[in-house]
Amino acid sequence: DAGITQSPRHKVTETGTPVTLRCHQTENHRYMYWYRQDPGHGLRLIHYSYGVKDTDKGEVSDGYSVSRSKTEDFLLTLESATSSQTSVYFCATHPRGLRAGTDTQYFGPGTRLTVL
Amino acid sequence: GNSVTQMEGPVTLSEEAFLTINCTYTATGYPSLFWYVQYPGEGLQLLLKATKADDKGSNKGFEATYRKETTSFHLEKGSVQVSDSAVYFCALSGGSGGGADGLTFGKGTHLIIQP
Numbered sequence: 001d002a003g004i005t006q007s008p009r010h011k012v013t014e015t016g017t018p019v020t021l022r023c024h025q026t027e028n029h030r031y032m033y034w035y036r037q038d039p040g041h042g043l044r045l046i047h048y049s050y051g052v053k054d055t056d057k058g059e060v061s062d063g064y065s066v067s068r069s070k071t072e073d074f075l076l077t078l079e080s081a082t083s084s085q086t087s088v089y090f091c092a093t094h095p096r097g098l099r100a101g102t103d104t105q106y107f108g109p110g111t112r113l114t115v116l
Numbered sequence: 117g118n119s120v121t122q123m124e125g126p127v128t129l130s131e132e133a134f135l136t137i138n139c140t141y142t143a144t145g146y147p148s149l150f151w152y153v154q155y156p157g158e159g160l161q162l163l164l165k166a167t168k169a170d171d172k173g174s175n176k177g178f179e180a181t182y183r184k185e186t187t188s189f190h191l192e193k194g195s196v197q198v199s200d201s202a203v204y205f206c207a208l209s210g211g212s213g214g215g216a217d218g219l220t221f222g223k224g225t226h227l228i229i230q231p
Contacts (some may be wrong), residue, residue: 044221
């Protein structure tokens, strides 16, 4: 358990509204990630961060933005939510980045987002 | 780019049956391979991993061997229990294909064990 919390855990919102999900970690891990989980797709990477203010896109980044102003917090923002963004969102962390070594990622408990 | 293919479920077995969940991958270079498990309503937990060819990962009676010649990482367990009911994900990281730093997941296999 890498001390990862996500908030909120559940959210229902309407199409067109902005939504921000928060991931908080207490392990001082350098890398943080956002994934979405959908039936029939497994988990897909949205964005990741390799340090404060350093972020990059993943496989499904369209419609999402991220920010990391502190090591411990990684925010995922949906500027104008759409029904296709209804999903379960998982945050993950890694001490040094997956390409740097053989450690694994640690996952948070997830946020279930429903966009009506 | 990297990709992972695993058998989709649901897979339904009786308690004490032998389990195999197939996983094959596409990646250049030498990726690390993982199996994650997700119990109902929870996040993902690492089940086992292997970081080089012929390595065998094992945990809680589950095993998987990194087979580079067949690009496979099949999950096996000799005698499953009802408590093993969950969704299992095969995943990889690394390799030499560049791209984002993150795991590439299969679609997940829903395993149901009946008493």
